[in-house]
Amino acid sequence: MTDYLKFRTESSGRHKGKHHIIIVGAGIIGVCTAYYLVHHPKFDPEKYHITIVESKRVAGGASGKAGGLLALWAFPQEIVPLSFQLHQELSDQYNGEEEWGYRRLNTVSLEGDISHLKDLEEEDEDNDEDDVQPETFKQSKRHDSDSSSSLARDSTKTKAKLPETLNWITESLISECSTLGGTDTTAQVHPYKFTTFILKKAVEKAHGAIELIIGKVNEIVFSMETGRATGVAYQPTSVKSSVSSKHKSVKLKGNQIVLSVGPWTSKILPDCPISGLRAHSITVSPFKDQPVSPYAIFTEFKTGSYSYISPEIYARQDEVYVCGEGDSAVDVPETTDDVEVVKSKCDELFKQVGKISPNLRRGHILKKQACYLPVLDVPSSSGPLIGETNVESLFLASGHSCWGINNAPGTGKIMSELLLDGASKSADTSGLDPSLYFDASVLVSDDEDNDNLEDDIKAAQDDRYFGDDDDDEEEDDFEVNHDEDDYTDDTNDTTRNTVTHKI
Numbered sequence: 001m002t003d004y005l006k007f008r009t010e011s012s013g014r015h016k017g018k019h020h021i022i023i024v025g026a027g028i029i030g031v032c033t034a035y036y037l038v039h040h041p042k043f044d045p046e047k048y049h050i051t052i053v054e055s056k057r058v059a060g061g062a063s064g065k066a067g068g069l070l071a072l073w074a075f076p077q078e079i080v081p082l083s084f085q086l087h088q089e090l091s092d093q094y095n096g097e098e099e100w101g102y103r104r105l106n107t108v109s110l111e112g113d114i115s116h117l118k119d120l121e122e123e124d125e126d127n128d129e130d131d132v133q134p135e136t137f138k139q140s141k142r143h144d145s146d147s148s149s150s151l152a153r154d155s156t157k158t159k160a161k162l163p164e165t166l167n168w169i170t171e172s173l174i175s176e177c178s179t180l181g182g183t184d185t186t187a188q189v190h191p192y193k194f195t196t197f198i199l200k201k202a203v204e205k206a207h208g209a210i211e212l213i214i215g216k217v218n219e220i221v222f223s224m225e226t227g228r229a230t231g232v233a234y235q236p237t238s239v240k241s242s243v244s245s246k247h248k249s250v251k252l253k254g255n256q257i258v259l260s261v262g263p264w265t266s267k268i269l270p271d272c273p274i275s276g277l278r279a280h281s282i283t284v285s286p287f288k289d290q291p292v293s294p295y296a297i298f299t300e301f302k303t304g305s306y307s308y309i310s311p312e313i314y315a316r317q318d319e320v321y322v323c324g325e326g327d328s329a330v331d332v333p334e335t336t337d338d339v340e341v342v343k344s345k346c347d348e349l350f351k352q353v354g355k356i357s358p359n360l361r362r363g364h365i366l367k368k369q370a371c372y373l374p375v376l377d378v379p380s381s382s383g384p385l386i387g388e389t390n391v392e393s394l395f396l397a398s399g400h401s402c403w404g405i406n407n408a409p410g411t412g413k414i415m416s417e418l419l420l421d422g423a424s425k426s427a428d429t430s431g432l433d434p435s436l437y438f439d440a441s442v443l444v445s446d447d448e449d450n451d452n453l454e455d456d457i458k459a460a461q462d463d464r465y466f467g468d469d470d471d472d473e474e475e476d477d478f479e480v481n482h483d484e485d486d487y488t489d490d491t492n493d494t495t496r497n498t499v500t501h502k503i
Contacts, residue, residue, distance in 0.1 A: 001120035003267050009236040011252055014211065015049035020417060022232055022254035024217045024268070026054035027063035028195045029397050030260035032412025034210060035202040042420045044231060047423060051252065051374045054236055055216040058199060060336035064192040065281060065371040066405050067321050069296050071107065074403045082427050083410025087187065090409060092268040100193035101317050104183035105294035106163070111176035113302040114355045125198050129365070130145035165293045168286070168315075168359040173301075186296060188314060191405045214229065214238040216335060217268055218249060218255060220394060222444045228392035229257050237335070256419055260397045262374035262404065263332045271438050274385070274399045276332035280345040283316075283321035284353070287362035292320060311352050319366060322349050332372050341370045378437050386411055386432045387418060395419065396434040398499040477481035 021037065034050050037043055054060075057319045070087055074080045087102070096102030160177040162169060180186070203210050215234035223230045231253040259265055263276030286292055297313040314321040330340055346368035354361030376383030376399040383399035384407065395418065397411050414424045434440070 004359065007214050007238070007418045009214060009238050009303075010250060011051060012211060014208070015051060015254075018047055018049040018209075019256075020254040021048065021050050021256045021258065021259045022252060023050060023052045023260060024232060025259065025261035025264075025344060026052050026058040026199070026212065027061055027260065027262060028059065028191060028198075028408040029063075029064075029262070029400065029411055030054075030258070031058070031195050031199045032408045032423065033258060033260060033397060033415040034412075035198050035205075036409075036416035037419065038202050038209065040416045040420050043209075045207045048209060050206065050210045051213060051214045051216055051254070053215055053232065053234055053252070055264075055335045056214070056337045058212075059192050059195040061329055061339075062191075062371040062373055062404060063195045065369045066191045066402075067281070067296075067323055068101075068189045068191045068194070068316075069107070069314060069403050070187040070189065070273040071181055072250075075401075075408045076384075076432065077413065078431060079386075079407055079427050080403075081409040082413065083407045084187075086409035086413060087189065087406075090198070094197065096189070096194075099197050100357055101190035102187065102194075103294060103317070104187045105296055105315070106165075106182050107180040107186045107296040107298070108163070108166070109176075109178045109180055109298045109300075110160075110169070111300045112173040112356070112357075114173055115302050115304050115307075115353075117173075117355050124178055131304075145321060161294075166295055168292045168357050170356050170358065173356055180298065188294075188296065188316070189405065190316060194405075208460060213252075217261075220268065220391075220443060221251060221253075222391070224444070226392070227441065227444055228408050229394035230254070232257060235414070245259065254393075256393050256395060258395045258397060258415060258419070262398055262400070263372040265374065265396070265398045267332070267334075269389075269396075269438075269440055269443065271440070271442055272385075272396070272434075273377040274383075274436055275328075275375050275377050277326035277328055277375050278339070278370055278372050279323055279326045280342065280344060280349065280368075280370045280469050281321060282368055283347050283366040284320045284322060284350065284360050284363045285318075285366050286320060286359045289318075290359060291317075292359060296503065299356075301352070309352055313353060313357075320353075320360060320363075322353050322360075324349050326373060339370050339372065341368055343368060345370075373402055374404070375401055376437075381431075381437065384411070384432060385434040386414055386429050387424075387436060389438075390435040391440045391444065394440060436477040 030052060034052060037048075037050060070084060071161055072080060072084050090096060091102040160174045162171050162174060162177055213234070215236045215238070217232045217234040219227050219233045221231040221233055222228065231251055233249040233251050235249055255489055259268060261268065263274065265274045266272045292315045293317050295313075298310070299313065300310050303309055310325055312323050324345060333339055346365070350360075350365055374383075376385065384404075385396045385399045388395050395415065397415050400407055400411070410427065413426050414429055417424050417426060421491055
């Protein structure tokens, strides 16, 4: 297996003379698009070339920080069945259980009241954890813990009965429990591991026809004669970039351009109705590393007379993922590295889940993080937008909301068909057509740089735009399976912390 993917700050020029597909964004959607392109029957490395342009890192946004829930009851139904099946097929083919934590699981919705519970930190300090045997927690499944036990016995309200295997939630706190899906309709993946693994397999299959450029795309380049998209302009963002390139926009010509940048779409296409919703999350190591049964849990808990919380809890193979409600307090930043993590929000998530699960309360936080979900601001549609815009050769694959991980393989498969066949064969995506929701042609202007792109390319004798085919100095190793600890937020006691990760 390929251990490294080379990245560049400028193109090698290997795309010249080939049909060049530019994918903007190396998140899970862009990566799946590249994967299914190189597996398409028409793809020939001698005739096609794919360039992925990513501002900072592979899976740097929600693709590396989402929960990874998969469900047949997700939306939109045009692509969900296809994508759910493709997730299973990829797992079967590549041993997804081991490689990216794929597994089927049950999903439930829990309602309850924790308004009577105080923070239990002081009580924890009085309990010597070394005196509590792991087997004790296994045998005390679903039963009351600490102060909640006596309070529950005083309640006259009938409590809901939890599934026998959901043994790490305090049953006395639950008033309602309903099943949303079983192992036949729900599953999960570890998004970061999935994205990086699939990218490596795409690179292997491409035989040199995939290239990764680290740079922030600022605009789409158009031909004034035809009105079609002819390339992108980007600013190199790697520390390895030359000084001259850092301060200027680099142009890259392509036959087809795919935008798969999620909440950053409107920064390139200002009229596109996709915005970002920030969501904080943590990953928790359970008490003494005890395994927790495979459940995805949606919740609603009363915390006061008129206040509620709704954390989502996903048990993974070796950790538990917890995310909170989204907020729009901070606009989408320039890059994924600039996403601001509010430490207090992450700490509050840990307190919340600790009240309903003694196993988690006695565990410890592994990561504190935040990401932006791409939300389609159209009342008549929940997204995503998949297909060619009303500008020829400019395609969009974005706006997947909270179901981007779920729908990534399906989106990638559909995009490969749209790009190489001219139509989607695997699913009817006519209702997801971007041209139904916004006009991308307003970007076509009289800008001289756009009009004269071909002249600029021919004049680039010094490889200022496209680099030297034999110059390895611009090419660096990017370890797509680098340690996930790069994402750990080692925050101090300050309230806010801006996460700036290294490649």
